Amino acid sequence: MRTLISEVANNIDKEVEIKGWVHRIRELGKISFILVRDRSGIIQVVTEEKISVTVESVVSITGVAKKNEKAPGGVEIQMKNMEVIAKAAHDLPIPVNQDPEKLSLDAILDHRIISLRNPKILSIFRLQSNILKYFAEHMRSEGFTEIKSSKLIGTGTEGGTGLFAVQYFDTKVYLAQSPQFYKQAMVSSGLERVFEIGNAYRAEKHDTPRHLNEYVSLDIEMAFIESEHDLMDIEQRILKTIFAGIKQDNQKELKTWNATVPEPEDIDKIPRITHDEAKEIISKETGKRVFEINPEGERILCQWAEKNHGIDAVFVYAFPRRKRPFYTYPIENHKTMSFDLLFRGLEITTGGRRINEYNMLLESIERFHLDPEGLSDYIQIFKYGCPPHGGFAIGLERLTQKILGLANVKEASLFPRDRKRVRP
Amino acid sequence: MRTLISEVANNIDKEVEIKGWVHRIRELGKISFILVRDRSGIIQVVTEEKISVTVESVVSITGVAKKNEKAPGGVEIQMKNMEVIAKAAHDLPIPVNQDPEKLSLDAILDHRIISLRNPKILSIFRLQSNILKYFAEHMRSEGFTEIKSSKLIGTGTEGGTGLFAVQYFDTKVYLAQSPQFYKQAMVSSGLERVFEIGNAYRAEKHDTPRHLNEYVSLDIEMAFIESEHDLMDIEQRILKTIFAGIKQDNQKELKTWNATVPEPEDIDKIPRITHDEAKEIISKETGKRVFEINPEGERILCQWAEKNHGIDAVFVYAFPRRKRPFYTYPIENHKTMSFDLLFRGLEITTGGRRINEYNMLLESIERFHLDPEGLSDYIQIFKYGCPPHGGFAIGLERLTQKILGLANVKEASLFPRDRKRVRP
Numbered sequence: 001m002r003t004l005i006s007e008v009a010n011n012i013d014k015e016v017e018i019k020g021w022v023h024r025i026r027e028l029g030k031i032s033f034i035l036v037r038d039r040s041g042i043i044q045v046v047t048e049e050k051i052s053v054t055v056e057s058v059v060s061i062t063g064v065a066k067k068n069e070k071a072p073g074g075v076e077i078q079m080k081n082m083e084v085i086a087k088a089a090h091d092l093p094i095p096v097n098q099d100p101e102k103l104s105l106d107a108i109l110d111h112r113i114i115s116l117r118n119p120k121i122l123s124i125f126r127l128q129s130n131i132l133k134y135f136a137e138h139m140r141s142e143g144f145t146e147i148k149s150s151k152l153i154g155t156g157t158e159g160g161t162g163l164f165a166v167q168y169f170d171t172k173v174y175l176a177q178s179p180q181f182y183k184q185a186m187v188s189s190g191l192e193r194v195f196e197i198g199n200a201y202r203a204e205k206h207d208t209p210r211h212l213n214e215y216v217s218l219d220i221e222m223a224f225i226e227s228e229h230d231l232m233d234i235e236q237r238i239l240k241t242i243f244a245g246i247k248q249d250n251q252k253e254l255k256t257w258n259a260t261v262p263e264p265e266d267i268d269k270i271p272r273i274t275h276d277e278a279k280e281i282i283s284k285e286t287g288k289r290v291f292e293i294n295p296e297g298e299r300i301l302c303q304w305a306e307k308n309h310g311i312d313a314v315f316v317y318a319f320p321r322r323k324r325p326f327y328t329y330p331i332e333n334h335k336t337m338s339f340d341l342l343f344r345g346l347e348i349t350t351g352g353r354r355i356n357e358y359n360m361l362l363e364s365i366e367r368f369h370l371d372p373e374g375l376s377d378y379i380q381i382f383k384y385g386c387p388p389h390g391g392f393a394i395g396l397e398r399l400t401q402k403i404l405g406l407a408n409v410k411e412a413s414l415f416p417r418d419r420k421r422v423r424p
Numbered sequence: 425m426r427t428l429i430s431e432v433a434n435n436i437d438k439e440v441e442i443k444g445w446v447h448r449i450r451e452l453g454k455i456s457f458i459l460v461r462d463r464s465g466i467i468q469v470v471t472e473e474k475i476s477v478t479v480e481s482v483v484s485i486t487g488v489a490k491k492n493e494k495a496p497g498g499v500e501i502q503m504k505n506m507e508v509i510a511k512a513a514h515d516l517p518i519p520v521n522q523d524p525e526k527l528s529l530d531a532i533l534d535h536r537i538i539s540l541r542n543p544k545i546l547s548i549f550r551l552q553s554n555i556l557k558y559f560a561e562h563m564r565s566e567g568f569t570e571i572k573s574s575k576l577i578g579t580g581t582e583g584g585t586g587l588f589a590v591q592y593f594d595t596k597v598y599l600a601q602s603p604q605f606y607k608q609a610m611v612s613s614g615l616e617r618v619f620e621i622g623n624a625y626r627a628e629k630h631d632t633p634r635h636l637n638e639y640v641s642l643d644i645e646m647a648f649i650e651s652e653h654d655l656m657d658i659e660q661r662i663l664k665t666i667f668a669g670i671k672q673d674n675q676k677e678l679k680t681w682n683a684t685v686p687e688p689e690d691i692d693k694i695p696r697i698t699h700d701e702a703k704e705i706i707s708k709e710t711g712k713r714v715f716e717i718n719p720e721g722e723r724i725l726c727q728w729a730e731k732n733h734g735i736d737a738v739f740v741y742a743f744p745r746r747k748r749p750f751y752t753y754p755i756e757n758h759k760t761m762s763f764d765l766l767f768r769g770l771e772i773t774t775g776g777r778r779i780n781e782y783n784m785l786l787e788s789i790e791r792f793h794l795d796p797e798g799l800s801d802y803i804q805i806f807k808y809g810c811p812p813h814g815g816f817a818i819g820l821e822r823l824t825q826k827i828l829g830l831a832n833v834k835e836a837s838l839f840p841r842d843r844k845r846v847r848p
Contacts, residue, residue, distance in 0.1 A: 113613075114804065132572075191546065382510075
């Protein structure tokens with residue numbers, strides 16, 4: 001019977017059988033040290049036999065578990081027998097058992113099938129899995145229903161630019177940029193509170209450390225809110241749950257990346273500033289007058305928040321109407337009930353209250369010079385009674401990136417898609 | 425402060441404020457009875473005022489909660505004040521407050537934005553949300569890591585037919601039919617046990633009650649299995665968790681559809697028969713010799729299982745090699761380590777052990793006349809040490825359909841996509 005590597009320490013002086021990948025082989029005189037890796041950890045196996053197996057081969061090893069303070073983790077296995085289950089070829093295109101910092105991002109992504117075997121790289125996705133878990137758990141705890149909407153849409157709710165076209169039998173459809181339309185339909189259906197974890201697509205040509213053409217969007221939408229402040233409140237509660245869960249389950253991964261997550265009391269400190277105030281702060285900090293918040297501005301605002309509020313994050317709200325989609329709820333002075341959350345220098349959330357009044361929506365469609373015909377399904381949501389509501393989306397890969405301090409968001413996507421990359 | 429309708433019974437003789445949709449208005453002499461619907465339920469509101477609000481309008485009502493045995497749920501609200509939050513137009517295209525059995529499937533799907541407001545229709549998705557929840561919870565309890573893989577692929581792992589093409593900047597890619605390739609890569613990366621909840625696409629032209637062109641696939645893949653029987657074992661454990669969760673949380677929805685879920689001890693009774701045995705049973709039951717298991721055969725096998733084993737489900741395993749994809753693990757007599765699960769007359773799962781040996785895979789690619797060039801990324805998984813493994817996929821909509829006894833799988837998709845339907 002197989003013993004997981006993490007369980008070997010509970011079997012000292014007993015015979016165990018482990019199964020896993022040959023991580024590294026080191027020979028010291030007559031003795032060979034083999035590091036073996038499974039899903040639970042890495043352990044040292046010691047033998048006086050001559051070892052001819054290749055690195056990354058999958059093996060089954062039986063032996064006796066022994067305490068050894070010099071061994072990694074304080075435990076090793078004195079080998080009795082090794083069986084090769086699946087032999088690895090000699091010509092690994094990139095090393096698996098070294099610090100990936102030495103590899104270029106292109107090398108890591110070109111050889112993604114192999115680079116994901118690197119424990120440090122794989123740890124990104126062990127942690128990411130828990131963001132998914134704790135996000136869903138939190139939403140359910142507040143009465144939200146999980147939905148799954150179509151990613152094939154007739155027209156874009158965001159206005160129609162930046163869409164990938166799909167040949168759908170004899171017609172053309174597009175990959176959805178967000179589940180915006182469907183989230184709102186489900187609020188209006190009577191579910192009131194919905195969340196969706198799904199792929200989103202942006203056919204944007206820029207190649208930056210913050211953009212992906214396909215990403216996972218953590219979306220929520222809820223009825224009976226007053227303003228964007230209700231949304232910022234719930235996002236703070238969500239982040240507390242996610243960070244607490246990661247702190248509990250992912251100490252190993254955080255340590256690997258020398259990273260920490262904010263404490264609950266830090267989340268309470270996140271300041272809320274208007275878009276106008278944000279521009280003033282950037283102008284003051286840089287000595288240059290600014291007219292919008294660009295990536296550099298996002299970094300400056302987070303530094304300002306860290307310095308003045310003790311948390312490297314800031315909510316910016318009351319964005320001007322011309323900077324938000326047509327469905328954003330307008331207020332006086334050409335502003336809207338909308339917000340962004342900037343975290344560690346990067347926008348990780350955009351959201352806001354939506355227009356729920358039929359006539360106000362028709363006016364907004366006209367004001368934005370959009371085609372009401374293409375939005376006819378969307379308009380139906382509001383024609384037959386839709387409560388005040390709003391929502392937002394958190395980018396899964398951006399949140400992962402910022403938790404671990406990754407240089408590029410592509411590192412936080414298992415199989416990233418960018419302008420040039422569609423494989424593996 | 426708003427009180428949810430489900431909480432009104434805890435506030436007898438107190439003043440409450442409810443918010444929701446006007447479900448139905450009935451006038452009896454001077455008295456008006458208004459049914460109001462929110463995410464938690466439906467309640468009767470009584471008033472002597474003349475009510476002019478339209479059905480489906482969103483309202484806020486204050487009044488005193490009173491016991492009344494004649495009222496639905498034994499409680500009603502004696503209205504003091506009503507405020508219309510969002511008025512609904514008069515011309516509802518389909519009724520919301522009637523049994524949807526009276527509507528055609530086309531009417532329900534053409535007016536999906538409105539039909540989802542029907543409590544019976546909406547209840548499908550309240551239950552479906554819990555399939556997602558309990559599936560993920562179960563997988564995590566067995567040490568599986570949740571992954572999110574790309575849905576944009578260079579070539580199909582299933583052979584290249586039935587793919588939707590996407591114009592991706594200057595190149596052409598396809599919508600993934602399954603996360604097969606990526607699941608296997610992640611098993612091989614060292615995660616060993618992974619699951620994914622994601623969309624899958626099939627560009628198949630058939631229009632049947634059992635097919636969708638876009639569906640949600642509950643996928644798992646695990647290392648160090650011996651045969652497909654290990655997979656059937658874990659699927660039984662998964663189904664027990666899902667059915668127990670639904671039994672606990674969705675009594676209302678099950679009652680609405682007059683449906684039940686199998687008990688854990690019933691799941692243990694699911695028989696396992698070979699593909700050859702399955703054909704014999706169908707031949708015997710129908711008096712006609714059969715050469716494959718078609719939809720009618722699936723129904724007959726489930727009836728046979730019900731009669732002989734007391735459960736309306738059956739595992740069929742050891743499918744012939746020519747009926748399975750090239751990556752299926754072959755055994756003697758041109759058979760494979762593969763299986764289907766038929767549940768209540770419908771195939772809801774296909775899975776099996778996969779080829780993990782590099783040379784065996786190359787042989788199989790040749791045998792199936794596939795292009796190794798197009799599979800070059802895939803082949804890498806096996807070149808560098810891949811443990812024995814296998815997995816399967818459960819169709820979310822099919823499982824939902826069969827739990828509730830829906831006539832057509834499209835009823836179990838929020839916004840179904842078929843040959844002709846790409847909106848709303």
